Amino acid sequence: MSSPSKVDKVLERHSFAKRDKLIPILQEVQAEDGYISKAAALRVAKHLNIPASKVYGVATFYNQFRFKPVGKHHILICRGTACHVKGSAGVLKMCEEVLGITAGDTTRDGLFSIEVVACIGACGLAPVVSINGEFHAKITPDKLRKLVEDIRKTENSNAAK
Numbered sequence: 082m083s084s085p086s087k088v089d090k091v092l093e094r095h096s097f098a099k100r101d102k103l104i105p106i107l108q109e110v111q112a113e114d115g116y117i118s119k120a121a122a123l124r125v126a127k128h129l130n131i132p133a134s135k136v137y138g139v140a141t142f143y144n145q146f147r148f149k150p151v152g153k154h155h156i157l158i159c160r161g162t163a164c165h166v167k168g169s170a171g172v173l174k175m176c177e178e179v180l181g182i183t184a185g186d187t188t189r190d191g192l193f194s195i196e197v198v199a200c201i202g203a204c205g206l207a208p209v210v211s212i213n214g215e216f217h218a219k220i221t222p223d224k225l226r227k228l229v230e231d232i233r234k235t236e237n238s239n240a241a242k
Contacts, residue, residue, distance in 0.1 A: 087113040088121045092128045100131050103139055107146060116147040152187045152194035154232050156212050156225075161200035163207035168221070172208055173197065175222035179229055192236060193229070 091109045095102050103125070110121050117140055126133040140146040158164075158173045173195075177183050180193050187194040203209045206218035210225055217228065 088124050092124065095128075098129060100129050100135070103129060103131070103136065104143070107136070107140055111146060114150075116150045118148075149185075149187060150191070151196070152192050153236075154193050154212055156193060156195050156210060156229075157198050157201065158184070158195065159199075159201040159203075159207070159209045159211075160197050161204065161207075163204035164201075164209055167207040167219075169208040171222050172210065172220055172225055176225055176229070179226055192233075 088110055091106060091113060094109070095106050098106065106125055106129070107117060110125065111117050114121065122136045122140065123133055126136045129136075140148070156176060158169060158176065160169055160173070173184065176195055180188055180195065182188055182193070182195060184195045184197040201209045201211060201216070203216060203218065206216070208220050210217045210220045210228075212228065212232075217224070
């Protein structure tokens with residue numbers, strides 16, 4: 082759940098804000114917590130003196146906003162035209178199978194999440210995947226499987242320490 086102090090700090094920075102500041106406030110809340118919780122959305126609505134439905138309407142319209150926390154290792158899979166043509170559908174399918182989740186979800190242990198994006202902007206390197214902001218070019222299902230397995234091994238060895 083969202084930390085009250087983080088959301089309160091964001092709202093304090095926008096103490097005299099009106100509804101025109103809704104998107105920047107939501108962006109800041111998400112930057113602090115990684116997502117927009119129900120409690121945070123309700124607090125933003127109250128702060129701006131607007132209905133909660135307005136907050137949800139705006140937040141669901143823009144795909145930049147999330148309502149669930151992402152995993153420790155957030156995997157972005159590009160599905161833009163170049164990536165699609167070069168096989169990103171197979172990369173996505175393998176990732177979902179290996180992790181046991183679908184795009185938009187997070188594994189139960191909180192280690193991994195998958196997000197599909199329309200375009201990462203690296204078409205010459207297609208297909209492209211980003212894991213925690215690190216880009217992997219010309220990715221194949223097998224390459225991504227190995228990356229996920231390596232992350233799991235590292236996490237397991239860190240947990241054993």
